[in-house]
Amino acid sequence: MSPPHVVRMELDTFSVVDRPALATWFGDVFTDLLAPLCPASVSELVAVARGYQPSDTTPWGPPGYARLLLSSGDFTLQSWSAALSDLPSFLRVQLVQLDSQGLPLVDGGWCAEILLKDDPSFPHQIVVTAARSLFGGWISHVVQQKWLAAFRSGATLARACGGWITLDRVGVRTAHEVAAGVGLDESLFTAAEVARGPHWATLLGPRQVAALGGVQQVCASAPCHAVEDLGGGRILLQLTEHLDDVPPDALNELVKFLRPVLH
Structure with missing residues (x-):
């Protein structure tokens, strides 16, 4: 759903992460980095959805992955903490423009998301992406510094073994x-x-x-x-x-x- 050119921030870590602190960090990332980009009211965004089962008409993700989509009405520290507790292996929060039928708008649409993947066989992956088109063609120095600040705090919190920010x-x-x-x-x-x-x-x-x-x-x-x-x-x-x-x-x-x- 997102254009191929996105701003992507990723942290990889093998460490055990403080879940309440991680929930707070996710909330700050959402509020400071993603919500200001969305050219629509949050009431137009995807509401809470659990028990995802992929199909040909709703290809949300790979089979077996749970997907949690939050709107602002449910976006609280409590909801984050519950989500991280209830879905320890996979969490995705996506802001996506919908069409008149409530389906993701692919052509000319916009998308930004936060992803946590916590597979015991792999390191944690924390990924934050936003379509570059959301920045109006120019990513200001102030916005770049906000992404760097989130990256620094996330790296320290997660005791990351590596990570990066790029136009991907x-x-x-x-x-x-x-x-x-x-x-x-x-x-x-x-x-x-x-x-x-x-x-x-x-x-x-x-x-x-x-x-x-x-x-x-x-x-x-x-x-x-x-x-x-x-x-x-x-x-x-x-x-x-x-x-x-x-x-x-x-x-x-x-x-x-x-x-x-x-x-």
Whole structure:
């Protein structure tokens, strides 16, 4: 439903997450990042839906996945806490434009969503996406800083082993993973040791930082606009000042720097 070009923020973590704190963080992300983008009243958005069963006419997602869609009337810390408790393995909150029959509007529609996937066989994945068209063609510096702030707090809260923010045309795999022929399963199983690619904002986890020479070495030598020590061995690299201005030369320099921890 979303155009192929989206702003995508993803955090991967093998750690046990504080669920009440995570619920608060999700609420802040929704309120600060996604709700202001939606060019419609929240009463027009999808209402609560449980017990999803996919079909040819309502292809909401893969078989076996539960899907929880929240509207503002149910969007409270209590509802989030209950949702995280009731659906520990999969949670998706999606804002989507509907047509006159209450179905998702595909052509010319808009979509933004928050996804939590907590599979015991894989790390947690926390993904926040918004169609770039929702930003009116220009993602302001103020908006970019809000996404970075949410990324920092989420990385610390979840004790993330890696993550990134980018303008993504690929989907669940990063552009680097597609180019390198790396499957999603392999990426997730090695997420703690191997970065999932160079991005506008790249979060390096403790093992990746250690492989690159340690915190001081990375902070002193990373070829980025900004380098931030988040504590706990985690470092956030911001490649350029603006999300939609990433010259190929800058990206190539980051690739060279990250090569020891890339597939």
